[in-house]
Amino acid sequence: MQASEAAHLPTMIVDAELSAPGICAQIVRFDIPEPTDTRHALGEGYHVNMCLTPRPLESRGGYRERWGPHRFERLGDIFAIPPGESLYIRGGRGRQASLVCTIDAAMVHEFIGQMLNWDDAHLAAALDIASAQVRALLFRITAEVRHPGLASRRMLELLGGELSIELGRYGLEVSERPMTGGLSGWRLRLIEERLAGDLAAPSLQELADLCSLSVRQLTRGFRVSRACSIGDYIEQRRMEAAKRMLMDGDSVKTVAFAMGFSSPSSFTFAFRRAVGASPSTFRQRQGRALGSMHSVAA
Template identity: 30%
Template sequence: MKTVGFVVFPGFQILDMVAVTVFEVANELPGGPFYKVDMLSEQGGGVTSSAGVTVQTEKFDERRFDTALVGGAMGIPSSTPQLIAFLQEVSAVSRRVASICTGAFLLAEAGLLDGRRATTHWFGALELKRRYPKIRVEEDRIFINDDNRWTSAGMTACIDLCLAMVEEDLGMDAARMIAKKMVVYHRRSGGQSQFSALLELEPKTDRIQKALSYAKQNLKKELSVDELADAANLSRRQFTRAFKTETGQSPAKAVETLRVEAARSMIEEGNHSLDVVARENGFSDPERMRRAFIRAFGQPPQAIKRAARLDAA
């Protein structure tokens, strides 16, 4: 049975605890249980999260763990010499060491990410890069595994992180079964963006939301303004005015944003040719897609495809 040491500290983010559920559900699979999770802290006993919920923990000791996992906080977590020393010690005897969200700052302070690729919650990525220049911070990633140093983005990204660990241990079918039982999509690839175009657009009314949802489900189509207006049950004039007011973008710009997001996900998660990706996401040709990618991401789809291959390797 694989042991997981989950490190928390006063003020940790309680949502990170959902990572434990991944291992809990894994234990219900045929042949289980596979994991034993121990909650750890510097002093042991009750440790209170930023939400005021207290969890019981055991005090740091010299036990060995297959996986050492440190949680994050709503902000950048404070450290103590004892916490940093424990992370350094446990990393030397664990198969893999991981952080959730801003827990990456603790691994970084312990020197465990030097010379490696790492990510964290998007709000702390630039600060992580500034404080620890030896780390190759990739701020727009769901999670990264660099030679068994795992880091993840914030909040629910811990589910993707732990599903990937289970996939490494038990196989893809096991990870899919766990995701299905937890009622989440099968884990997002590590290279997938932390951001969602629909969230960024933030429509205020159901009608504009309906039009955007329609567009996202029909990216292969031309998606004229008239077609989107029909989806929203508005006249072309009403729709165009309301769309600009609510999202700050024209319908054409918003559709392009949805197209490049879907195309990037398709590139990162599959082995499709760029011609196929362009066609499936409504770009008339790969050159139009290339120009849209440069506007959105500052790099062409070929560069993103190379990065995805590196992640897979």
């Protein structure tokens, strides 16, 4: 391979790693100099990825062997790849940090007492996991990997067990929800466009009027379509936007008022609850990570 070709390939750097029986957790940084279309095949374990910095807006995932070459769905803050599957990811250039957990499939199936059925609906739902329980566990694992404490391997093993159960519950919720009654594609697009066009949180009534539905129809249909509450989804999208603004250099005050918060302190409280760190701490961490990337590239 020529040096010029290698310079355009994505690179991955492992900043920290912690392993325990059944689980390996890593904090990694990706440097993607050019738009990519890459295949990710993870063998017989479950692969869970949570972005710690904003995921590029263009990021999409698709299972070509299952869906064909043209279907790609949006990648959320958290996505999972089941055992034996190959996920193709398309994305734009940029730098990103993620927590990456690989969990033994046998441990997941032992904890939940059954095998999970990874059909089309499950694969699509796993590309954007908006479960607050899964998110909280991944933040706790991130903290343990960054700053291992007393009995850290045992702690990670226990957290891995909890994560296995929550992944199983998420998969079973997809199985048990009705196959009909979800929102149509055009209504989901209207909601996405509203969230992208205005950082202030919409009311449920506003979104219901936008979709020509009652609030009850909206909330029930959205949960069927996205396997999470519309409130959790709105909060997740708003915090993604806040991360991008902070990394672009906007002040905490500017971000707070742009997002419709009454004060910087109320925004800081919401951000810390959703992201696991204050806005200032988040920006400092990402600044150090990007500085390390620049040093490696130099």
